[in-house]
Amino acid sequence: MKLFFREVGEPTAPPIIILHGIFGSSDNWLTVSKAIAARGYRVFALDQRNHGQSPRADDQSYLSMAADLHEFIVDQGLDKPVVVGHSMGGKTVMQFAMQYSGQFSKLVVVDIAPKFYPIHHADLIRGLKAIDLLNLSNRNEADTVLSQYEPIPAVRQFLLKNLYRNEQGQFDWRINLPVIERELHGVGDELTNPRIVTEPTLFIRGSESPYILDEDIPTIKRIFPNVQIETIYGAGHWVQAEKPAEFVEVLITFVS
Template identity: 35%
Template sequence: MLSFLEYGSGPPVILLHGLLGSKLNMAGAARVLSDHHHALAIDLRNHGDSFHHNSMNYRIMAADIGGFMDDNDLDTASLVGHSMGGKCAMQYALSFPDRVDKLVVVDIGPGEYRDPSWTKYLKAMLSIDISTLTSRQEADERLKKEITSKIYRQFLLSNLVSDENGSYCWRPNLTAIMAARHDIGAQVTGPVSYIDTLFVKGSESDYIQEKDQAAIDQLFPQAHLISVAGCGHLVHIEARERFNQLLHDFL
């Protein structure tokens, strides 16, 4: 079962977080959409409060989304996905177009990625001896050796939780995610999708480049692209109001 938060009523919208994110990252957008939609922010497998499993690729995660829709009696829904969640959303839309109303893909293209920062972040998190941690600040200091960006450290540390005894653990299944890193970077595949699609990129991010436009046009000929000024890969966090307005207007 996939853990989720839900808000509002109306046409359903499923929001999918990125790598090492969680449903909490998309909860703000879900609450904004809840004025006119039934918004559901979910934890993908090996993330947040959802189940852990060694297998992890986009066809498997697309099947998870289909199972989630079945479990919640959703015949169709619009999908909003950031980064890895965007690839999950694209794969589901390509595989099951009749079940997707509209598609929003945030700062990721359909092609192959071999981003060394993914490995760097995972290695930095795995290098911390959780059993010796005494505070979140200490974890931040250890991450700082490899990750200089404060906003990215805060994003990663949102995965660090403590129990009633003060012991810490990572919520994501970091070992399985590390093992699946090449599958996470793989391209999505399928027939052409004519779903109404919006791609949103951060102007300072290099995740969607000019070379990616051909693949977008080939798989999603109805898509259009909007660049959000002054932000990087975490568009939904760095430009929250602008991002939420784009979702509201498109959906």
């Protein structure tokens, strides 16, 4: 699958690829991408399948998303880029590292562990489905509906970034909501055909996030023996959005 992407930085600079999480897109990473590029890197922020401006498909498995990433690297002619993924994107890059050894130089996983997570986005899906797109007049109306399912304004703002007007002038989603709803259980699944990944790996977690617990660290070290684990204090699950300067510094220190 040919993924949509945004690119910043000099064409001759070392490449870094960034993959977003569920309900996200490359647009969420634009500010951080520019900050990374300013430190001397060529940054590609991708829209994963069924998200943003990338094509839609019936499959949302990590094997498929890892294959999409590999296809992108081949198409762009990139020589062993650094691959970075947050949340769902973090599992994608872990699966990619297990399937395509030797195709990357370093791996960065942001606030997700290589383990099963129970479904916990069902309320968000219900909230998005409750928005009547055909009769929607503006984003404020959508926010009012979504507030009945999600109380945190920042989370609603993040989700509603997927709302846009199509060529007919009607509101539509930039996410493939039916497929994401159907495949939601798979987003929390363990990875397929796990193998030991020996390339240098960095796990970044937020101190206030429940996604990577201390009890997960032995498993991480077993699968990724050449690993470094960094905690950004005061950050929750969206580490890069909540503490962008600290996130970029930790990332650049590892990559360089």
